[in-house]
Amino acid sequence: MDVKTGGFEEVAHTADLEIKVWGRDLSSLFAAAAEGMFHLSGIEDYEEGFSSITEEISLDAMDYEGLLILFLEELLYRLTEDYMLFEIYQLTILDNFSLQAKLRGTQIKSYQRDIKAVTYHKLNIHETEKGYAVNIVFDI
Amino acid sequence: MVSITDLNRVAACEWEIPVSYRSDMRVAVRLFASEELLQEVTRDKSLEQAVNAATLPGLMSAVLVMPDMHQGYGFPIGGVAATRYPEGVISPGGIGYDINCGVRLLASRILHQEAAPHLEDLATTLNQYCPSGVGTGGRERFSTREVEEICRKGSQWAKTAGFASDQDLRRTEQGGRISGADPRHVSSRALKRGSGQVGSLGSGNHFIEIDLVEEVFDSRSAQVMGLEEGYLALQIHCGSRGFGHQVCSDYVKSLQSAVDRYGIQLPDRALVCAPMDKPEGEAYLSAMACAANYAFANRQVLSHHAREAFESVLAGRVKNWGLSLVYDVAHNIGKIETHNIDGKDIQVCVHRKGATRAFGPGAEDLPSEYRKIGQPVLVPGSMGTSSWVLHGTEEAMRRSLGSCCHGAGRVMSRSQAKKTIWGEDLRADLAEQGITIRAGSMAGLAEEAPAAYKDVDAVVDTVVQAGIAVPVARLRPLAVIKG
Numbered sequence: 001m002d003v004k005t006g007g008f009e010e011v012a013h014t015a016d017l018e019i020k021v022w023g024r025d026l027s028s029l030f031a032a033a034a035e036g037m038f039h040l041s042g043i044e045d046y047e048e049g050f051s052s053i054t055e056e057i058s059l060d061a062m063d064y065e066g067l068l069i070l071f072l073e074e075l076l077y078r079l080t081e082d083y084m085l086f087e088i089y090q091l092t093i094l095d096n097f098s099l100q101a102k103l104r105g106t107q108i109k110s111y112q113r114d115i116k117a118v119t120y121h122k123l124n125i126h127e128t129e130k131g132y133a134v135n136i137v138f139d140i
Numbered sequence: 141m142v143s144i145t146d147l148n149r150v151a152a153c154e155w156e157i158p159v160s161y162r163s164d165m166r167v168a169v170r171l172f173a174s175e176e177l178l179q180e181v182t183r184d185k186s187l188e189q190a191v192n193a194a195t196l197p198g199l200m201s202a203v204l205v206m207p208d209m210h211q212g213y214g215f216p217i218g219g220v221a222a223t224r225y226p227e228g229v230i231s232p233g234g235i236g237y238d239i240n241c242g243v244r245l246l247a248s249r250i251l252h253q254e255a256a257p258h259l260e261d262l263a264t265t266l267n268q269y270c271p272s273g274v275g276t277g278g279r280e281r282f283s284t285r286e287v288e289e290i291c292r293k294g295s296q297w298a299k300t301a302g303f304a305s306d307q308d309l310r311r312t313e314q315g316g317r318i319s320g321a322d323p324r325h326v327s328s329r330a331l332k333r334g335s336g337q338v339g340s341l342g343s344g345n346h347f348i349e350i351d352l353v354e355e356v357f358d359s360r361s362a363q364v365m366g367l368e369e370g371y372l373a374l375q376i377h378c379g380s381r382g383f384g385h386q387v388c389s390d391y392v393k394s395l396q397s398a399v400d401r402y403g404i405q406l407p408d409r410a411l412v413c414a415p416m417d418k419p420e421g422e423a424y425l426s427a428m429a430c431a432a433n434y435a436f437a438n439r440q441v442l443s444h445h446a447r448e449a450f451e452s453v454l455a456g457r458v459k460n461w462g463l464s465l466v467y468d469v470a471h472n473i474g475k476i477e478t479h480n481i482d483g484k485d486i487q488v489c490v491h492r493k494g495a496t497r498a499f500g501p502g503a504e505d506l507p508s509e510y511r512k513i514g515q516p517v518l519v520p521g522s523m524g525t526s527s528w529v530l531h532g533t534e535e536a537m538r539r540s541l542g543s544c545c546h547g548a549g550r551v552m553s554r555s556q557a558k559k560t561i562w563g564e565d566l567r568a569d570l571a572e573q574g575i576t577i578r579a580g581s582m583a584g585l586a587e588e589a590p591a592a593y594k595d596v597d598a599v600v601d602t603v604v605q606a607g608i609a610v611p612v613a614r615l616r617p618l619a620v621i622k623g
Contacts, residue, residue, distance in 0.1 A: 010555055012553040012555060012556060013211065013553055013554075014184045014186075014210045014211045014550050014551065014552070014553055015210055015211065015212065015217060015550045015553075015554075016212070016213060017554065017555075042583075062396060062397065065409070066393070066396060069393065070393070073389055077329065077386075080275065080333070080382060081332065081333060081382075083275075110274070110275065111274060111275060112274060112581060112583065112584075113274060113343070113584070114274050114275070114342060114343050114344060116237040116238060116385040117237040117385050117388060117389045117392075118389075119213040119214070119233075119237075119392075119410050120213075120214075120233075120392060120396075120408075120409035120410040120412065121212075121213030121214055121408060121409075121410040122408060122410075123409060123410075137213045139213060139236075139237045139238075139385075140344055140554075
């Protein structure tokens with residue numbers, strides 16, 4: 001897997017925040033979604049590298065959409081509760097809708113925006129010519 | 141996308157999308173809007189979301205949408221839907237992530253001209269005493285046991301802890317304590333997030349605002365509420381913080397499988413729901429009550445801090461610096477209520493997402509003084525604009541499930557607002573209008589600019605014309621504290 005082959009952009013939404021995310025495969029899609037969420041939280045600048053803390057997480061769900069929400073909520077929880085920002089350096093997504101991720105974290109001092117939740121609104125991971133794409137609405 | 145031609149006019153400010161509009165609708169959608177506001181609401185997806193909400197099992201009457209509606213996720217913001225209790229469903233997405241986000245209004249006997257020289261000082265002190273901003277918790281961290289107590293007792297906990305008076309409790313929707321709240325239905329993560337945030341404002345559109353009672357329209361009702369022209373008032377707008385967000389997130393996830401189990405077809409997974417007589421629905425109802433009680437307690441603790449701030453600045457400078465609660469209403473909540481639907485009294489769960497309860501005169505849940513006039517309905521405007529105090533009507537009981545609008549309603553996305561409005565410029569503009577701002581972030585301020593919202597006066601005009609509320613007083617902002 002290659003987590004660096006995805007991207008995201010913000011889409012206009014009247015009250016909440018929405019991003020369009022794409023990736024060559026599911027892993028890069030998930031990693032790009034995490035990057036997009038951190039971008040929305042307003043934590044682009046951090047001084048230290050991602051070497052200090054390494055963590056592994058494993059999650060499972062009923063489908064890929066559910067898995068994506070679990071994954072983002074996990075990262076969001078760690079951000080808001082522990083002020084931890086994570087870089088995803090290894091991510092494996094299996095056909096049974098489970099995920100294993102190796103994360104490198106860094107402690108941050110602050111972030112600019114509270115994201116209340118990652119919503120299921122019209123959440124649909126779909127295949128594209130170049131891989132996968134999904135639109136995610138965050139309640140803020 | 142729903143267009144204006146799909147709407148049938150049923151009254152001056154009331155429109156209907158008939159149940160025949162889409163085959164999966166179980167009930168019609170009715171929206172309250174003037175012709176002018178109608179143009180705005182068809183620009184985003186709020187009506188399509190209302191049509192989606194109209195597919196929920198157990199709906200007993202049309203899904204209602206208030207004139208401040210805008211696009212949300214799942215339900216539109218401004219949506220009201222009543223499902224039969226207990227066989228019908230409850231949908232966490234029809235209540236929102238910020239469970240019991242709400243607003244309270246406190247009246248004072250402080251004359252504007254007496255307080256004017258101290259307003260800057262008052263804004264600064266309020267900002268210091270009432271913690272606000274991204275990631276900022278309350279002044280105290282509570283144990284899990286204490287948070288569980290808050291879940292069970294809401295404002296009653298606040299009273300025991302010395303943060304509330306009896307009148308505060310009487311003048312809070314449902315006494316500030318919803319029954320059936322069992323913290324065993326709340327995750328340890330929610331309890332952990334809740335432990336540090338009691339008595340904190342948060343960020344986003346939440347605020348504390350010092351207002352001037354600028355004009356009174358119904359002097360009898362205003363007198364009962366303690367509002368008089370020329371005096372200061374205070375509004376607090378916030379909810380259940382990370383605790384409520386976590387409860388909603390937990391149940392939106394766990395109910396995904398319940399939908400399959402009970403054979404419920406949904407057009408949008410954000411509408412996930414469960415029947416209230418099934419374990420999943422019962423559990424959410426109980427967890428939601430915990431979060432609602434948490435929010436009541438949160439606003440109550442913030443009121444206590446605000447009273448301390450007023451005392452610290454104004455004691456010795458004005459005769460009476462006290463703040464007396466007018467009312468506290470939830471605008472993101474599911475309430476078990478009895479409504480007369482098609483001539484029968486039926487127990488329903490009224491989902492209000494970005495909509496305020498607006499009971500008419502005689503309603504049992506109201507304190508005796510308001511039973512005569514109807515429930516105070518609080519409609520805060522956007523940052524630089526007026527806010528309104530209304531009261532509920534008998535017409536609201538008949539036509540809107542005792543519900544009304546909750547604010548101005550956004551029209552502009554946050555990114556667009558940030559692109560077109562500069563926080564510093566906005567602060568200077570507001571200062572010129574005599575409005576003092578204390579804000580945690582200039583970008584956050586720009587997102588909440590008045591231009592990003594509908595005209596609150598037009599929204600209020602619509603509900604008044606529709607007969608679901610009567611204007612009591614208009615408030616003008618003097619100082620705004622934002623996270």
